[in-house]
Amino acid sequence: MSDYMFMLESHMRPQQFAVVQQVQAAAEAAGLNVFLSGGAMRDMLGGFPLQDVDFTVEGNPAKIVKALTAKDGVTVLSENPLRKSWELKFPSGVVSEIGMAQEAHYAKPASKPVVKPATIHEDLRGRDFTINAIALSLNRTSRGLLIDPTNGQGDLEAREIRTTGNYTLYDDPVRILRMLRFKARLGFEISARTQSQYENVREAKLEEKITPEQLYRELRAMADEPNPGLLIETLEREGLLTLFSPTINGAKLNLAGHEKLLRLRQMVPFGAEFHSENLGLFLFVLTENLTPKEKSGLVKFLGIPKADLNAMTKLDAASKKLESTLKSAKLNKASLVYQTLLTAPGEQVLYLAYKSGQRLVQDRIKKHLTQYLPGVLEITEQEVSNWCGLSPDDAKFAQKHKDYILGRLDGRIRKPAPEPIPEPEPPPSGRMLRQPSAARATR
Numbered sequence: 001m002s003d004y005m006f007m008l009e010s011h012m013r014p015q016q017f018a019v020v021q022q023v024q025a026a027a028e029a030a031g032l033n034v035f036l037s038g039g040a041m042r043d044m045l046g047g048f049p050l051q052d053v054d055f056t057v058e059g060n061p062a063k064i065v066k067a068l069t070a071k072d073g074v075t076v077l078s079e080n081p082l083r084k085s086w087e088l089k090f091p092s093g094v095v096s097e098i099g100m101a102q103e104a105h106y107a108k109p110a111s112k113p114v115v116k117p118a119t120i121h122e123d124l125r126g127r128d129f130t131i132n133a134i135a136l137s138l139n140r141t142s143r144g145l146l147i148d149p150t151n152g153q154g155d156l157e158a159r160e161i162r163t164t165g166n167y168t169l170y171d172d173p174v175r176i177l178r179m180l181r182f183k184a185r186l187g188f189e190i191s192a193r194t195q196s197q198y199e200n201v202r203e204a205k206l207e208e209k210i211t212p213e214q215l216y217r218e219l220r221a222m223a224d225e226p227n228p229g230l231l232i233e234t235l236e237r238e239g240l241l242t243l244f245s246p247t248i249n250g251a252k253l254n255l256a257g258h259e260k261l262l263r264l265r266q267m268v269p270f271g272a273e274f275h276s277e278n279l280g281l282f283l284f285v286l287t288e289n290l291t292p293k294e295k296s297g298l299v300k301f302l303g304i305p306k307a308d309l310n311a312m313t314k315l316d317a318a319s320k321k322l323e324s325t326l327k328s329a330k331l332n333k334a335s336l337v338y339q340t341l342l343t344a345p346g347e348q349v350l351y352l353a354y355k356s357g358q359r360l361v362q363d364r365i366k367k368h369l370t371q372y373l374p375g376v377l378e379i380t381e382q383e384v385s386n387w388c389g390l391s392p393d394d395a396k397f398a399q400k401h402k403d404y405i406l407g408r409l410d411g412r413i414r415k416p417a418p419e420p421i422p423e424p425e426p427p428p429s430g431r432m433l434r435q436p437s438a439a440r441a442t443r
Contacts, residue, residue, distance in 0.1 A: 004136055005144040008036070011044045013271075015092035016053050022068065022090075023055050023098065024138045030063040033139050035101075035120050035147070038127070041134040046156045048186065049270075051224060054097040056135060058120055060084055061098045082115055093275045102126075106171040110209035113171070121149050128175045129182070129194075130155045130162050155191075162191040169197045173206040174214040180238065181221065184231040207243060215244055216302040223282035226265075229258025232286075244302065247294040248286070257285045257354075264353045267369040268346075271377055276346025280311030284351070287312070311347075316355070319348040326352070326361045334372060335406040341368045376405055383416060 009017050020036060027034035039052030057064060065086045068074045073091030080086075085099030101123035104113035118126075124133040130152040137145040150164050161182055169175050176198055183190060190198070201207065222228050232253060235241040241248055261281065268274050283304075287295045299309060322344050331337050341349055341364075353365045381392045381401070388400040407413035 003144070004146055008040075008044055008136065012050055012053075015090075015094050016050060018092065019053055019090050019094045019096055020138070023064065023096070026064045026067040027055075027057065027138070028140065029067065032061070032064065033058040033120070033137075034064070035135040035137055035139075037120075037124070037135040038132050041136055041146075042131045042152070042156065045134065045153055046131070046186070049226075052097075053094060054099070055138075056099055056101050056120060056123055058101045059117065061086065061100055065098060082113075084115075104171075106167075109167075109170040109204070109206055110173050120147060124149050125164060127164055128168055128172075128178060130164055131182070131188075133164055159186070159188045160191050161186075161188045161194060163194045163197060166193075166197070169194075169201045170206065173201055174210045174218065176201055176207060177210070177215075177218045177235070177240065177243075178221075180234050180240070181218070181225065181231055184227065184234050185225055207240060210243060212302050216304060219244060219302065220279060220308075223278045227262055228282055228286075229255055229262060232258060245290075245294070245298045247290060247297070252289040252294075254285060254289045257288055261285050261350070261354055264350050264369075267366070269369075269374045269377060272373040273342060273376075274346050274349075274373065276350055277311065278347070279308055280315050281347045281351055281354075283308070283312040284315055285354075315347065315351050318345075319351050319355075322348050323352050323356055323358060323361055326364050327358050331364070334367070334409040337364050337368060338372045338376075338406070338409055341365065341372075372409060375408065379405060379408065386416070387413070 008020070012020070023034060035056045035058075036053070037056040038054045040050055040054060042048070043050045043052070055061075061084065065076070065088065068088060069076060075089050077087040077089050077095065080099075083099055083102065085097055087095065087097050089095050101118050101120050102115050103118040103122050103126055104115050106113050120135055124135060124147060127133040127150075130150040132152070133148070133150045134152045135147045137143055137147065155162050161179060163169060163175075169179075179190065179194070179198065182188065222231055225231055232241065233255065236249065236253060241253075265276075268276075287298065290298070298304075322340075325331070325340055326337075331340060349365060349368075352361055353369075356362060381397075384397070384401050384404045385392060387404055388397070390397045390400055404413060408415065
């Protein structure tokens, strides 16, 4: 295994790495070269939590998509026929994009591009920013080979956002929104040349050519940002938030709501078994202070799909049953609260923490996020094995592991005492060893 493959596995969640292995196997079966590209490489090399797991294929990825979706649970969320790219959702909840390596040519700024197949090197040179133009080969003969034709690694080290070409922002103005999104997330500076491009795009008012479809894709991406409120502030300061809706301004920005949701999301310990669909909750907070007419105008203009709209509008009703369960006197043990919230959709848990007026519900969710989940993360397989006498490979171990967790939460099983640190052994004889003098030591 190359150093980069080892680094990749150590940075990814197990569910994400499993997707990499599935796509790699499907590409090999189809006889196509596949590369992990874009956000995953940027985040891995930059030391950031991995959000995107996207792939680029030399050739048409349709065969790979067909093979993946033939398996239970893998579904197509969206398809771009022009770009020959598919957005897939895996049973584990991981969302991934698989697209064709391509070159795009624009007859004029913000025009529809002419797309043709390309090599991975040509594809990377035509991307938006150098930090997104890095790829890792997943192919048998070159697995672990890093491809970085625009020196994105150098810009990651310099903490700088730089376009790959002189006309990058002119060709596709939606990239200015993406640029500000990365700036808000990563805290990077924008290079002088790229800043000059940005100012020229704004002077020419090319941002007005960004389509509603492109705006909604950016809004969806915004929902998965670590701090959406910061990005909304940035867009509002740059005068770009009105592209989405002229009504989201002033008090209707709901910055307090975004800050509250951020604090709740930050309570979830890293690595915990907690999955949340962010879009519905984000849209709820974004539109919380809008009137029904203003919400309707936003939905109509952006063309928000019914499924995404339902994720927002039905969140309250969907969370009622969970709220009723959480305030029940029957949940009189920590293990019962833990099991209830562990199986509940994460977005419902966060919505109740954000909105519920029931103090007991709030307290139980807070304990789950700040005490129960971190406590469970500390439990090791060796600890469980010592308790039950079974190997982790034993078929009965999984149930014993669960029993141990519940017992620890309820206090029926005590946390093992830390092993004592052995004292250093004394010198061979009782006499102190004579140290050489400074003069002797330098001879």
